[in-house]
Amino acid sequence: MRSSVTTKLALTIALSLFASGALGEPKADIAAVTSAWEQAFGGDDPEKVSALYADDAVLWGTVSPTVRSDRDALRNYFTTAFKGLPGHKVAFGDQLVRVYGNAAVNTGYYTFSWVKDGETKNLPARYSFMYVKNGERWLIVDHHSSVMPSPPK
Numbered sequence: 095m096r097s098s099v100t101t102k103l104a105l106t107i108a109l110s111l112f113a114s115g116a117l118g119e120p121k122a123d124i125a126a127v128t129s130a131w132e133q134a135f136g137g138d139d140p141e142k143v144s145a146l147y148a149d150d151a152v153l154w155g156t157v158s159p160t161v162r163s164d165r166d167a168l169r170n171y172f173t174t175a176f177k178g179l180p181g182h183k184v185a186f187g188d189q190l191v192r193v194y195g196n197a198a199v200n201t202g203y204y205t206f207s208w209v210k211d212g213e214t215k216n217l218p219a220r221y222s223f224m225y226v227k228n229g230e231r232w233l234i235v236d237h238h239s240s241v242m243p244s245p246p247k
C-alpha cells in the first residue's frame with residue numbers, strides 16, 4: 095500500500111513539474127514568432143510579414159496615421175513603408191511577454207533603421223503585439239506601434 099502512495103506522489107510531482115515547464119513554452123513560441131517578424135521585416139518581403147498576421151488583424155503602424163484592418167491593407171502598409179525606408183531593419187529591445195491560454199501579448203520597444211542619403215537613420219518606437227493561437231500557429235491579431243516620445247523637459 096505504501097509503495098502505491100509513494101508511486102502516486104512521485105507521479106503527481108513529475109506531472110506538476112512537467113506542467114510548469116510546459117507553461118513556459120508559449121513564451122518561447124511568442125519569442126520565435128516575434129523573431130520571425132523581425133527577420134521578415136528586414137527581409138524586405140511584405141508577403142512574409144503579412145503572413146504572420148491573422149486575416150482579421152488590425153495594425154496601427156509607426157509611419158502611417160491610418161489603421162489597417164485586412165490582409166490587403168496590411169500588405170499595402172508594409173509595401174509602402176519598405177519603399178520609403180531603403181535598407182530598413184528593426185532591432186527589438188526589452189520585451190514583456192504575457193500568455194493567457196490561447197492569447198498572448200508582447201509589449202516593448204524596438205528601433206527601426208534605414209539609410210537615407212548615405213546616412214543611417216534610427217527611429218525608436220514602442221509596440222504591442224497581441225497574438226492568438228490558431229491551431230499550432232500563433233498569429234498577430236493586433237499590432238500597435240508608435241514613435242517613442244521624447245522625455246519631458
